Amino acid sequence: MGTLQRDWVEIAEQEVANAFTKKSKSKYINSIKKAIESDINKNYPNDTITHAEWIGAEDYSAKGDVKVYLKSGREVPVELKFSKSEGSGTKFNATTNILKKYIDDPRLQSYPEHDEMLGLKKTRYDMVESLVGHKMNSAAEYERNLRIIKKTNKPFIKDIADITKGGQIEYAFNTSKIMNEHLEGVQKMVDNVLDGNNTTTDVEITNDLIYCVVKNFEKSKQSVEIYDFDEMDSKVANVISEGKSIKIQNKMGKDILRMSVHWKNICQGGSTPCFNGFVGNAYG
Secondary structure, rough: OOOOHHHHHHHHHHHHHOOOOOOOOOHHHHHHHHHHHHHHHHHHOOOOEEEEEOOOOOOOOOOOOEEEOOOOEEEEEEEEEEOOOOOOOEEEEEEOOOOHHHOOOOOOOOOHHHHHOOHHHHHHHHHHHHOOOOOOEEEHHHHHHHHHHHHHOOHHHHHHHHHHHHHHHHHHHHHHHHHEEEEEEEEHHHHHOOOOOOOOOOOOOOOOEEEEEOOOOOOOOHHOOOOOHHHOOOOOOOEEEEEEEEEEEEOOOOOOEEEEEEEEOOOOOOOOEEEEEEEEEEEE
């Protein structure tokens, strides 16, 4: 998610939280609040909502973007996914080290480890150093130079991405094979991610997360849907790779989660390698 998109999404998240205290002037925000409120009332019929709080940018280890507080003291996390089109957004962004939390195998690498082992990091650094005409002494300097180059030399940025792509594909292929040998660990990861924990820390599974998907935000055809992952066959049976993606599948061959090897910032091969995770076609 780019900076501009992150900005409007965070504003929308805050407005949803505020709508539980004071009705919003936006009918689009109120419809989202109403859908969340309805789901909470269905799940906790003997409780009452008191207020809500936006937690999106304060604690990335916490579940959800908004926390709704009930009179009993219960706190209900709400994960909001906004799209101005028909997309359902990413389920999670996580360090590729997340796999090591669930799988104990000496062959398993994080993506940055794999990228460096292949020599691709050095190749990219050499390319940038050749262009700028001096040695770079840190990742920060590489990223700073790459941001400048991106503004003036798009073909060079494409070359960086093209060199990186092969390593992303190979990592997905190798890692999927290792994951297939550790389906019990993969299942634990899937259960945690669907429950809202996509960090490397341990969080108790509570099954109380409300996953709210908003499509066509602020358009006449805006839709709001609460995903109930209990309706999905999320029993892991197989793991495969497809291009830069790792697909975790159930026995019907449907994707439970799809994890794409991705660089969050600047460009592919730029900064902040991670997994972009998506809910697969096993849901719905």
